[in-house]
Amino acid sequence: MGLGAFKALGGVYAVAQLMLTKNGTLTTSSDKLREETEKMTFVCASAGNHGMAVAAGARIFGAHARIHLAKTVPQAFVSRLEAQQAQVIRSGDTYEESVQIAIKDAAENNYIHLADGSWQGYTEPPRLVMEGYTVIAEEMRAAFAMNGEWPTHVFLQAGVGGLAAAIAYMIRKNWSKQPEIIVVEPDEAPCLKTSVETGELTTVDGAVSNMGRLDCKTPSMLAFEVLKAMADRFVVISDAKAAEAQNLLNELGLPTTPSGAAGLAGLNAAALPVDAKPLIIVTEGQV
Template sequence: MSQFSLKMDVADNQFFTGKTSEVFSRKESQKARAFHSQLAGYTPTPLHSLTALAGLLGVRNILVKDESKRFGLNAFKMLGGAYAIVRLLCEKYDVNLASTSFEKLKNSIAEKMTFATTTDGNHGRGVAWAAQQLGQNAIVYMPKGSAQERVEHIRSLGAVCEVTDMNYDDTVRLTMKNAAEKGWVIVQDTAWEGYTQIPTWIMQGYGTMADEAIEQIEQAGSGAPTHVFLQCGVGAMAAGVLGCLLDAYGPDKLHSVLVEPELANCLFRSGVAGEPVNVGGAMATIMAGLACGEPNPLGWPLLRNCAHQFISCEDKVAALGMRVLGNPLGDDPRIISGESGAVGAGVLAAILHHPQREKLMQKLKLDASSVVLLLSTEGDTDVKHYREVVWEGRHQAGEIK
């Protein structure tokens, strides 16, 4: 088998305590899932077993949760935005969450509202979808360099979508300013002083993925995961999912690894420092969904306490993951995974081909007994770029030796 070396910096978490969170827990994830399960078209997304790839790498199994199948939106993000909007409206109109639906809420709304958000594409699409279902307005801002296909997906749901000339974090600040001036409701998955409730609900909504995966693993009898690799932007998804998983498996038994692009590695740097560290600049990574430079302060304590390791990697790692998942080994199922969704698989594939493979395996505590859980959080939400990577060889792994 060929060898090549991709850049992956791995940092151990010196601040690990194992302290979990009542806010991001399996109980809250199950509450969110109970709501999602009432929506038309709901079904748990597939959990695939990549046994052939696992055998080649030298682990017991690799499990991949495929979020490209979520409500026909090709990504997981609607789980958070829709849940937060519903929680907001239930409080506003004194509606019982446990017995509500989009149609009931739609009939309760006395006057039209406008939901505003910043997105790389998937979160905004989820907010636009929920607003459309409820007969409300949505305005979505996207950072500089956003893919036109993602813009059109949002506009097709009836939302206003504008691309700025700023990075993600500065675009969030623009959204805040405009919303304050115009009376819009911000639906954002990061938090700041005075804005915590809605992002908390969004993060709890993401826990539906984890609760489904726990149930699917139990039903399959494949054994509890020993590792989970979670990709991070601001860390909202990672915290919402990890909190649920830790309740099921325990912080000392589930080896959790957070993965980021090196051009937007705020959580990697925060993990090394033991406190939040922001990253600025263009953050021009292909992993658009992870191009965020400021950790979510709500999720950070859980990630600091319970993540075992942080990885900062180059874009070629994500591209490799896209190719490996889309071109499976043996009888492994084919998974269409976008740039942000594939980076966890890319890390495993990069280890497989690395000249120091055994050293990396030992550092990440991967061995023949390991069961690794990955979340492919998006499909080919930018089809043009997906084809450029998978068919045309953009962001190649490097010279083969």
């Protein structure tokens, strides 16, 4: 879809499913449906890529999108979101603050709040987002089953944890060879690692990380529940190590960002046996 990140699988899918729930049908060419979808506005906070996916989904199906960005989100995302016909609102100093503002915006204006994080009393929209991500795990499973080469270790970078949880769930559900699953977080935002250690959802403090799309201080409740049961371990990486991994991938012809390279940074920091077959996922490109 030209969005340059795995988030396209989640936000667009969730928009479509929520429209199906409301309207009972979904087609981009139905005039009657367009009349209904033009009345719908989807709202979310984003560190960048989730907002792109929600905006794209709303545009494709004729709805509207309002995306709240914290001041830490690069200005480049504003232009890209506006190109998807979204209304962009700078809200709050941090991602967590912009989430609270998006919740209030949706409630006050009767909009549809479509977050990729979950909490008590709010699970269905983020569950749909995570459901979209499972496509990645299923495509990998099919490829590994065909060639007989299964990974021994899987490194999954995490912000609020939606991607990591979706992939981990599918691995445990239907991969015939089970790898070790390692969740990778910025050392300035180890919200999942800390939550698992404390046994409950925990918000962490930290400086702003160069892994902007992973720089989330509070985990998704759904992701926490999945990962505490299915991940084998959690590791943290520094901004410097993420930048090193980014440079390596760029040299290999896979241009990405520190966020997209975080899985490789986690692998580089791991002491794996010489016969290991590690898997990483480059989660975003340089668009």
